[in-house]
Amino acid sequence: MVQYLQSHFDASFGALSDPTRRGVLEQLGRADASISVLAETFHMTLTGMKKHVGVLEQAGLVTTEKVGRVRTCRLGRRGLQEEAAWIERYRQLWSERFDELDNVVDELNRKERVHGRKKR
Amino acid sequence: MVQYLQSHFDASFGALSDPTRRGVLEQLGRADASISVLAETFHMTLTGMKKHVGVLEQAGLVTTEKVGRVRTCRLGRRGLQEEAAWIERYRQLWSERFDELDNVVDELNRKERVHGRKKR
DNA sequence: TGTATACTGAACTATATGGTTCAGTATCTC
DNA sequence: GAGATACTGAACCATATAGTTCAGTATACA
Numbered sequence: 001m002v003q004y005l006q007s008h009f010d011a012s013f014g015a016l017s018d019p020t021r022r023g024v025l026e027q028l029g030r031a032d033a034s035i036s037v038l039a040e041t042f043h044m045t046l047t048g049m050k051k052h053v054g055v056l057e058q059a060g061l062v063t064t065e066k067v068g069r070v071r072t073c074r075l076g077r078r079g080l081q082e083e084a085a086w087i088e089r090y091r092q093l094w095s096e097r098f099d100e101l102d103n104v105v106d107e108l109n110r111k112e113r114v115h116g117r118k119k120r
Numbered sequence: 121m122v123q124y125l126q127s128h129f130d131a132s133f134g135a136l137s138d139p140t141r142r143g144v145l146e147q148l149g150r151a152d153a154s155i156s157v158l159a160e161t162f163h164m165t166l167t168g169m170k171k172h173v174g175v176l177e178q179a180g181l182v183t184t185e186k187v188g189r190v191r192t193c194r195l196g197r198r199g200l201q202e203e204a205a206w207i208e209r210y211r212q213l214w215s216e217r218f219d220e221l222d223n224v225v226d227e228l229n230r231k232e233r234v235h236g237r238k239k240r
Numbered sequence: 241t242g243t244a245t246a247c248t249g250a251a252c253t254a255t256a257t258g259g260t261t262c263a264g265t266a267t268c269t270c
Numbered sequence: 271g272a273g274a275t276a277c278t279g280a281a282c283c284a285t286a287t288a289g290t291t292c293a294g295t296a297t298a299c300a
Binding site: 034035036046047050066068069070071 | 275276277278279
């Protein structure tokens with residue numbers, strides 16, 4: 001399960017680490033699109049775009065369906081909620097750490113004032 | 121500026137796409153740690169861990185400071201707020217798309233009932 | 241002073257990534 | 271049926287990634 005979740009995040013964050021793929025997600029957020037439309041939008045060969053779509057599909061962020069000649073791409077049912085949760089949990093830890101650090105700094109400043117030392 | 125932001129996300133999402141690096145961030149969320157402690161925790165050579173820390177540092181997620189022999193790693197001042205915002209905006213688009221789809225499905229179901237057809 | 245510790249950097253390996261071209265196959269459309 | 275369109279797959283290329291080993295340097299400590 002942990003293993004599963006890990007590779008899950010590997011795939012989704014990996015998918016998000018490329019600007020073309022983030023762009024594709026934004027575009028599909030506005031409207032479904034074929035591989036060739038996406039390829040044209042991002043100035044890339046069909047084959048190149050197909051690979052990107054494949055990566056997004058692997059990550060569960062996009063689904064595709066081929067009807068006739070055309071493969072239509074749309075946003076997948078998985079919508080980054082777990083990734084959002086991971087980041088939120090991290091941000092929690094992060095802000096705790098910095099609150100702590102700020103307290104230490106505040107404490108030092110307070111002591112400086114008490115002992116009448118100059119502030120930098 | 122857009123260019124800057126893009127590579128920014130490339131680096132941070134790329135950093136998050138590796139399970140070791142996500143683990144390092146979680147550990148540093150609990151306490152600062154040296155390279156060797158991190159290397160031991162994640163069963164890796166010092167050199168290997170140093171590379172991971174370098175990636176996290178490049179992404180602005182970790183800062184390090186060397187005192188004597190020891191390089192101490194801690195969470196960086198940048199805390200994934202922009203990444204959280206990107207994901208939230210995406211989730212917005214995503215849920216709009218699916219609300220829309222759900223409306224279409226509801227509409228179809230409604231018509232089916234009106235015309236007295238069997239439900240699957 | 242000598243030894244152990246902690247890191248650093250270069251070099252090497254294997255595999256993955258992001259892209260291409262080229263040669264197909266399948267599907268429209270006239 | 272012929273030609274155009276849309277995709278697919280294999281092969282190739284350059285570069286990046288994730289790791290290693292090995293040979294240092296710098297610091298701590300007895």
